[in-house]
Amino acid sequence: MALDQYQFMQKMTERMFFTDTDKKALRDHANWGQEIAPEMADHFYGYLGRDAEMNAILNETEGRVHRLKETFVEWFVEMFTGIDNWGNKYADRRWRIGIIHVKAGIEPQHVVPAMAAVVRIIEQKLKSTDEAEELKESLSKICMIDLAFIEQAYIEVSSSAVLHETGWTATLFRRLILSNLG
Numbered sequence: 001m002a003l004d005q006y007q008f009m010q011k012m013t014e015r016m017f018f019t020d021t022d023k024k025a026l027r028d029h030a031n032w033g034q035e036i037a038p039e040m041a042d043h044f045y046g047y048l049g050r051d052a053e054m055n056a057i058l059n060e061t062e063g064r065v066h067r068l069k070e071t072f073v074e075w076f077v078e079m080f081t082g083i084d085n086w087g088n089k090y091a092d093r094r095w096r097i098g099i100i101h102v103k104a105g106i107e108p109q110h111v112v113p114a115m116a117a118v119v120r121i122i123e124q125k126l127k128s129t130d131e132a133e134e135l136k137e138s139l140s141k142i143c144m145i146d147l148a149f150i151e152q153a154y155i156e157v158s159s160s161a162v163l164h165e166t167g168w169t170a171t172l173f174r175r176l177i178l179s180n181l182g
């Protein structure tokens with residue numbers, strides 16, 4: 001069940017209708033993204049920190065939140081720059097970020113609402129720009145693609161662990177899941 005990150009990126013790009021126009025809009029506003037990234041990190045981790053379960057994970061080790069905020073800033077800016085025009089390197093980095101979330105125990109149930117909070121704040125900030133609608137739509141698309149990587153990482157890691165531990169085939173595993181849906 002190994003995921004090909006680049007094929008997954010291509011599939012998500014198609015499904016989200018993430019176009020060259022979106023890429024240009026993001027690149028054209030990369031400086032703005034860099035400028036607001038630290039504030040967005042504060043909002044993201046502030047939101048997560050209000051949840052008792054996430055607060056415990058975030059503060060397991062001293063300095064963890066500070067390091068996570070630095071990583072968030074890098075991630076946020078990369079959404080605007082695309083690293084390599086949203087190609088192999090971008091897909092690989094998003095996949096690694098998803099795996100890191102799995103290892104840290106930061107589940108989609110925490111990340112998705114926190115990302116939604118950040119998107120709302122971005123939308124508020126965009127009201128003051130001339131190209132607000134175009135950039136809002138482009139950012140929304142790339143955020144959803146990035147979230148898909150995090151969710152897919154959970155699915156892939158969980159499925160792989162079950163298959164490894166049980167010796168089941170992927171077909172049997174899928175059949176068991178479907179048979180338990182009622």
